[in-house]
Each structure stands twice: as C-alpha cells, then as structure tokens.
Amino acid sequence: MKTYIFDPISDDALAYARERLDVVTWDDDKINAPSDAEACIVRTYKIGKDQIDAMPKLRIIAKHGVGTDNIDIPYAKSKGILVTNTPTANSNSVAEQAIALIFDCARKITQAHIDNEKGLERNQPMYLKGYEITGKKLGLIGIGHIGYLVGKKLKSGFDMDVYAYDPFISTEKCESMGFHHIKDIDDIIKTCDIISISVPLNDATRNLISKRELGMMKPTTILINTSRGGIVNEADLYEALQNKKIWGAGFDAFVAEPLPPHDKLFNCFNFVGTPHNGANTYEALTRMGTGAVDEIIRVKENKPTLTNLGNKLH
Numbered sequence: 001m002k003t004y005i006f007d008p009i010s011d012d013a014l015a016y017a018r019e020r021l022d023v024v025t026w027d028d029d030k031i032n033a034p035s036d037a038e039a040c041i042v043r044t045y046k047i048g049k050d051q052i053d054a055m056p057k058l059r060i061i062a063k064h065g066v067g068t069d070n071i072d073i074p075y076a077k078s079k080g081i082l083v084t085n086t087p088t089a090n091s092n093s094v095a096e097q098a099i100a101l102i103f104d105c106a107r108k109i110t111q112a113h114i115d116n117e118k119g120l121e122r123n124q125p126m127y128l129k130g131y132e133i134t135g136k137k138l139g140l141i142g143i144g145h146i147g148y149l150v151g152k153k154l155k156s157g158f159d160m161d162v163y164a165y166d167p168f169i170s171t172e173k174c175e176s177m178g179f180h181h182i183k184d185i186d187d188i189i190k191t192c193d194i195i196s197i198s199v200p201l202n203d204a205t206r207n208l209i210s211k212r213e214l215g216m217m218k219p220t221t222i223l224i225n226t227s228r229g230g231i232v233n234e235a236d237l238y239e240a241l242q243n244k245k246i247w248g249a250g251f252d253a254f255v256a257e258p259l260p261p262h263d264k265l266f267n268c269f270n271f272v273g274t275p276h277n278g279a280n281t282y283e284a285l286t287r288m289g290t291g292a293v294d295e296i297i298r299v300k301e302n303k304p305t306l307t308n309l310g311n312k313l314h
Helices: 011-020 049-053 073-078 091-107 109-118 145-158 171-176 185-191 211-216 234-242 282-300 309-313
Strands: 002-005 022-024 039-042 060-063 082-084 137-141 161-165 194-197 222-225 248-251 271-273
Touching (some): 073 082, 185 211, 211 234
C-alpha cells in the first residue's frame, strides 16, 4: 500500500513500515507529488483540503500521536477517508513530562542550573528555596489516559492527595481511580497546591484558565500544562507569574510553537517552558510510529481500524 510519511518518525518505526508497506519518506523528492498515495502518516504536518485533494487515491490518514488539530477531519470524512490516531501510545511519556515539570518548578532546578553556571557566591541561596511535593494536594483538570497516569504516579510515589475535575467522568469512575471527584473546577483552582492540565483544546477549554482563575490560586500553586496552547491565557499567566500570585508554571504547550525566544514568559524567574517535548521519547515515538503503521495495515487487509476519528462527527 503506497504510504507517504510526511514527518520524521523513529528509525524502528520506519524500518517496521518499510517491511510492510510501500513507503515514501519526508526526505524523498517524491513527497511533493503524492498523487498515488493510498495512505499517509503525519505528526505535525498539516493535512487540509488542498493536501487531501492532491491525493485522490487516499484511503487513510494515520496520525502519529493523539491530537488532530493539523488534520481537516470533516473534509477527510466527506471524501470517505479514514482518520486514525494512537491515543495511548504517548500517555506515559507525557505524564512523566508533567511530573518532571512539577519537580522543576517546585525545586527551581532549571533556574538553579542557570545561576550556578553564571556563578554563585555560596551554596543554597535562599532565593532558590523550593518546597516538597510529598503529601500536597494535586489537582487534575482532565483525567483521560495522561491525567490518570499523572495522578496515579504522584499518589503512589509521593502520597499526594489527588482531586480530579472531568465533566465526562462519573464520580464512581473517578473514585475507582483513587481520586476525589470534584464537580466544580473552582474547587480545584482554589485549594490545590499543584494543578496539572490534560484536556484537548476546543471551544469549551479555550482560555479555561485566565485572570479570574489565576487570581483564585494560592501563592504556592504550581500550574502545569502539557496538553495544548490556548487553554491557559498566556498574557494573564505572565501577569500572575510576574506579580508572584502563584509559585510557578511549567508548560510544554503554547499558542505559538516553538515559543519564540523573545516571548516575555522567559522573563519570569518562576517559569519553565519546553518545546512540546512530552511525547519525544524513544519509547513513545516507537509506539506511535508502529501504531500508525498498524492502522494502515488493517486498512490494507480490509480489517477494522482500532480508531476512526470521523465517527466522532456524527
């Protein structure tokens, strides 16, 4: 099955694809003339109407990852093209990234490294004082695969008391995870020491955290976003950080990506930003790549795919 891979994927996943499919890769001149494509794999490459029309034989768009902001799913569906993703392949890696950002903020690790490199007069300067997360209150906004793993790991490893808000999860389901089910997001915002966001970007979540919500947080709150830019209002976040209304913020997702080097958030002592790097691990890249290939193989063999995002549009 003629498959165009528009973004770099891991060596192992590419070898797996070459064994099973007729592959054209991102660095091949043929990638610019995909008229014979029956399938394609994308990570961040944008697949809109023009790209879909340029592939009249296309049967499946396999997303290497979870979010599909870069794919025009309604238009693909109108053309009878399947859109799939790999919804759990990167969950553990992103959860670990969220936890890494929590520790970085709580212990000022990045700032301590920068200042140590510049030169310090003495060890343990008071302005680099951190705090322990053990036994603190963790608030989860969204408890899908990633949110659940963040909560599970921090509850079991650091005895954190986990409070979770997710309008799509029942109280029974939440409590079976070992979390307190919170029905009003404000209760998370007002009381939790650490708040981790794991929700998709849509009309309901855009600017979910803005000036009002940041103003209700405790001065010791650490805010973590590893999902999508736009969920937290970045201008309001800057003001909160500059005025020390919250302890700190660790973000892996921004409205403009990568975050421009001149962005004013970098002027905040209590901010850590990474370039949407949560899923960028050997293990996750291999799982996402082979998972995308497997969905194409299922189409090739006329078998049902594990995911079909077009179904969500009914």
